[in-house]
Amino acid sequence: MKIAVCVKQVPDATVHKRIDPTTKRLDRSGETALNPTDLNAVEEALRIKEAHGGEVVLVSLGPQKALDALRKALAMGADRAVLVADDAAPGSDLLGTARALAGALEREAADLVLFGQSSGDGDGAVLWAAVADRLRRPVISQVASLTAEGGSVTGKRQTEHGYDVITAPLPAVIAVSDAINEPRYPSLKGIMGAKTKPQETLALADVGVDAGAAGEAGAKTVVLELGSPPSRGDQVKIEDDGSAAQKVLDLVVERKLL
Amino acid sequence: MKSLVFLEHYHGALEKGGLGVLGKAASLGEAAGVVLGEGAADVASAAGAFGAAKVYVCDSPELSSPLPQPRVDALATLVGETSPDAVLFGASVLSADVASGLAARLDAGLNWDLTDLSVKDGELVGARPALGDTVIVDVGWKGSPKLGMIRSGALDPVESGGSAEVEPFETTFSDFSTLATLVEQTQEESSGPSIEDADIIVAGGRGLGSPEGFTIIEELAAALGGAVGATRAVVDAGWYPYATQVGQTGKTVSPRLYIACGISGAIQHKVGMQGSGTIVAINKDPNAPIFDFCDIGVVGDLHQIVPKLTELVRSRG
Numbered sequence: 001m002k003i004a005v006c007v008k009q010v011p012d013a014t015v016h017k018r019i020d021p022t023t024k025r026l027d028r029s030g031e032t033a034l035n036p037t038d039l040n041a042v043e044e045a046l047r048i049k050e051a052h053g054g055e056v057v058l059v060s061l062g063p064q065k066a067l068d069a070l071r072k073a074l075a076m077g078a079d080r081a082v083l084v085a086d087d088a089a090p091g092s093d094l095l096g097t098a099r100a101l102a103g104a105l106e107r108e109a110a111d112l113v114l115f116g117q118s119s120g121d122g123d124g125a126v127l128w129a130a131v132a133d134r135l136r137r138p139v140i141s142q143v144a145s146l147t148a149e150g151g152s153v154t155g156k157r158q159t160e161h162g163y164d165v166i167t168a169p170l171p172a173v174i175a176v177s178d179a180i181n182e183p184r185y186p187s188l189k190g191i192m193g194a195k196t197k198p199q200e201t202l203a204l205a206d207v208g209v210d211a212g213a214a215g216e217a218g219a220k221t222v223v224l225e226l227g228s229p230p231s232r233g234d235q236v237k238i239e240d241d242g243s244a245a246q247k248v249l250d251l252v253v254e255r256k257l258l
Numbered sequence: 259m260k261s262l263v264f265l266e267h268y269h270g271a272l273e274k275g276g277l278g279v280l281g282k283a284a285s286l287g288e289a290a291g292v293v294l295g296e297g298a299a300d301v302a303s304a305a306g307a308f309g310a311a312k313v314y315v316c317d318s319p320e321l322s323s324p325l326p327q328p329r330v331d332a333l334a335t336l337v338g339e340t341s342p343d344a345v346l347f348g349a350s351v352l353s354a355d356v357a358s359g360l361a362a363r364l365d366a367g368l369n370w371d372l373t374d375l376s377v378k379d380g381e382l383v384g385a386r387p388a389l390g391d392t393v394i395v396d397v398g399w400k401g402s403p404k405l406g407m408i409r410s411g412a413l414d415p416v417e418s419g420g421s422a423e424v425e426p427f428e429t430t431f432s433d434f435s436t437l438a439t440l441v442e443q444t445q446e447e448s449s450g451p452s453i454e455d456a457d458i459i460v461a462g463g464r465g466l467g468s469p470e471g472f473t474i475i476e477e478l479a480a481a482l483g484g485a486v487g488a489t490r491a492v493v494d495a496g497w498y499p500y501a502t503q504v505g506q507t508g509k510t511v512s513p514r515l516y517i518a519c520g521i522s523g524a525i526q527h528k529v530g531m532q533g534s535g536t537i538v539a540i541n542k543d544p545n546a547p548i549f550d551f552c553d554i555g556v557v558g559d560l561h562q563i564v565p566k567l568t569e570l571v572r573s574r575g
Contacts (some may be wrong), residue, residue, distance in 0.1 A: 011546045017389050024395075094361055094368050099408070123371055123388075123525050126358035128406075129326060133362035138438035139327065141355050144494040152442070158349045158494055158508050159324070161268060165442035166325065172438075179494030220367025224383065225396040240558025245566035248538060249574075251554055255534055257458075257515045258482070258571075 001054035001148065001170075003045040004110035005078065006101055006131070007038040009062045009069035010121040019120070024223040025091060026121055034069040037116035039183035041176050042073045045114050046184070048148050055079050057108055061089060061100045064201065071194045075186030080198035082108065085209055091216030098130035100214055103207025105135060112148060113137070115175040128175040136170035141175040259287035259377055262403075263310070264333065264353060266324075267293060267301045275348025277308040278413035279309045283346055284309025286377050290340070291422065294332050295321040296525040299424060306422030308415050313422045314340075320431050323440035326355035328431055334363050335429040337403055339401065344382055346375075347407040349529075351507060357407045368405040369397045371525070373412040382406070390523075390550035410529045447501040453502055458484030458515045461504055462533070465520020465541060465560060469497040474564045475519060481571040487511065489527050505530035519560045523548025540564065 011017055011030040020027045045056045058070050058081040070081045092100065105113055112178045114134070132139035132185040143155035154167040155174060186194070204214055212218060236251060238244050252258055261283035265276040267314045271292070283289035291310040293302045296318060302313040314336055320328045333356065337345060345360065347353040349370070361368035372384040373394075382404050386395045399405075453459055460479040462472055472486070480485045488498040490505050504511055505527040516534035522529060523539070523546055531537070532551060537551035540560045556563060 019389065019393060019395070026389075094358065095365060098362050109397040118525070125525075126354050126368065126370060129355040129358035130362035132327075133330065133359040136432065136434040138434060139355065139359075140438055141326075142351055157351070158490065158500075158507055160273075162500070163442075163444045164324065164440055166438055167441050168438040177490075179491045220365070220400045221369050222398045222400060223395055224398045227394045227396065235552065238554070238556045238558075240556060240563055242562075244540075244556045244558050245479060245563050245570055248540075248554060248556060248563075249570045250566060252515065252536070252538070254481045255536060258574075 001048060001052050001112060002057070002108070002110045003048060003054060003112045003114060004057045004059050004105055004108050005038070005041045005045045005073070005114045006127070007042065007058050007060050007070060007073055007116070008035040008119055009060070009066035010119065013120070018222045019226055022224065023256050024226065025163045027244055032065070032069055034072045035116060035120050037048070037120070037178050038073070039116070041114040041116040041177050041183045042078060042184040044077055044146060044176050048112070048180065052149065057082060058111065059101060059104045060084070061092070061097055062222070067199055072186065074194035074197045075190040076184055077190060080200070082200045082202060083201050084204065086204040086211070086214070088204055088211035088215045091219060092129065092214045092218040093221045094130055095220055096214035096218040097132055098127060099209045099218070100204060100207055102131050102134035103209050104202060105131070107207065112153065112168045113171070113173045115173070117142070117176065117178050132173040135173065136193070137171050137173050139173040140166045140168060142177050143174055144177045144179045146174060146176065146180065178226050193255065259343050259382060261289045261344045261346055262336065262340065263289060263291050264345065264347045264356065265291045265293050265305055266350060266352060267295070267297065269299060270297060272304055272374040273350070274300055274415055275347070275350060275408070275410055275514050277305070278345045278414035279348045280305060281309045281418070282375050282413050282415040283344070284418070286375060290314060290342070292333065292336055292453045295324070299426070302424045303422055307417050307419050309418050309420065310422040311420070313424050314427050315424055316427050316429055317442070318429065319377055320436050321372045324352050325440060326352055326439055327435035327438065328358055329356045330359035330363055331431045331435050333360050334428040336427060337364060339427065343402050344406060347480065349407050349410045349506065353407060357405055361405050364403065366400040366403050366405050367401065368407065369399065369508040370407040372397070372406055372408050374490050375406065375408070390547045392559060411510050453504070454489055454509050454511055456485035456511070458482045459487045459504070459511055459513045460484055460517045461487030461489070461521060462488040462498070462519050463471055463521035463527070466492070470513065471520070472498055474561070478517070478564055478568045478571070484513070484515070489521055518548055518552070522546045523549055523551065
């Protein structure tokens with residue numbers, strides 16, 4: 001089975017994130033990492049490949065340096081990476097991103113397309129449904145357990161009212177929840193081998209997307225203004241040195257919460 | 259401004275999330291609702307009391323399961339027939355996929371996680387908290403319809419006492435939209451004491467390490483006379499019952515004290531507990547998002563701190 005996993009490079013969790021006041025976009029100049037919940041999608045793809053054979057391809061949209069982040073997933077065991085990188089792509093909203101990914105996915109013609117649960121930078125958790133609509137394939141999201149066999153996929157997912165079990169024929173698009181698995185750590189051998197695995201960079205034109213249909217030009221949403229939210233008030237930070245429990249209790253008692 | 263608001267229903271009642279959005283839409287102009295699926299016609303008129311002048315209904319068999327893609331077809335049809343300026347959603351597992359699919363289908367802009375809507379200089383503007391809610395961004399749209407999804411719990415329904423005209427409509431379905439099928443649905447009944455009324459909640463997440471990790475959470479909750487809460491991740495993993503889940507797909511709680519142990523603070527959890535009076539977070543990862551919106555943040559090992567805190571609370575008598 002050929003499995004494509006859509007992944008994204010995001011600012012590393014240790015970087016203090018800021019929005020550039022000029023571009024009104026997230027400042028992505030610092031340390032970066034693979035979007036954490038994408039690791040669950042990569043892990044699930046590897047497990048399906050291990051059970052049924054096949055290939056795991058990473059598909060991403062981002063700057064050329066996003067290949068650094070993609071290498072972590074190659075080190076975990078993915079076979080190759082396809083990155084759409086184009087000067088016209090920055091500033092893409094949901095529509096441009098879905099177009100570019102769908103274009104790259106059309107080329108791959110994978111049986112199964114996997115997404116992680118959300119993007120760590122923009123708190124987005126919707127992309128798969130737009131990509132599925134463009135690909136004209138069935139979609140199941142928030143999947144906490146997945147079986148793929150006999151030409152179909154079945155996923156169990158949590159909703160506001162309980163659990164749904166949904167099945168769809170392949171090819172299909174699935175978004176997994178972070179409860180689905182524990183992602184593996186790359187082995188030393190995996191890390192050493194990652195650099196030499198095939199890594200292809202494509203332009204928007206290569207995936208059939210006009211420059212004007214992506215990036216800021218193609219976006220149908222705009223950021224108008226940045227402001228500050230009401231503060232929660234003074235925050236107390238405690239590094240535990242053995243006395244944290246006492247300090248918490250003192251603060252809670254002081255605030256008359258007990 | 260003319261809005262169309264997607265209203266979900268469950269067990270014969272309209273869901274609060276959509277009704278809250280409907281009230282806001284009605285305050286900004288002309289608002290219509292749309293209710294899809296089995297029993298749609300029976301529940302639709304109730305939207306009149308929450309601001310809808312008109313409610314469109316379609317109950318084709320293809321819409322009987324709570325799946326997004328047939329709903330994209332139905333909404334695309336309705337948008338074509340009624341040309342609204344905006345199509346608005348209250349966030350939910352289902353709505354997120356419907357909104358995103360509709361955006362792609364109509365080539366229409368979608369802003370999500372909005373906490374408010376307003377009209378400035380005749381244009382719709384959304385308020386969007388970003389970067390762990392440390393920034394509020396005003397967002398807009400180019401072209402129409404403008405698609406917006408409102409954060410769960412951000413807008414409360416307001417009863418205005420009006421009435422709505424209910425109008426059926428027909429739709430056709432795309433070949434791929436009906437390929438996914440619901441094979442089983444389990445409804446989780448809440449059993450045990452409800453956490454929604456608790457004054458104090460001690461909640462555990464994946465940082466507990468194992469289902470057994472909840473023992474120390476239960477002990478602290480008992481010592482404080484509070485209830486136990488859990489995150490979606492641990493409920494999905496089978497560590498703790500669904501009825502205790504706090505978050506977008508679980509309960510929304512606002513105790514005077516919320517102690518979050520081993521919880522990273524994902525948006526899914528945050529929307530269910532950010533209304534709490536005082537939030538204490540205990541987590542070994544200093545970069546966990548929860549430290550951006552707690553009142554008392556403790557960086558350390560919860561397996562050391564929580565039992566110690568329990569002892570201290572007990573010894574107060």
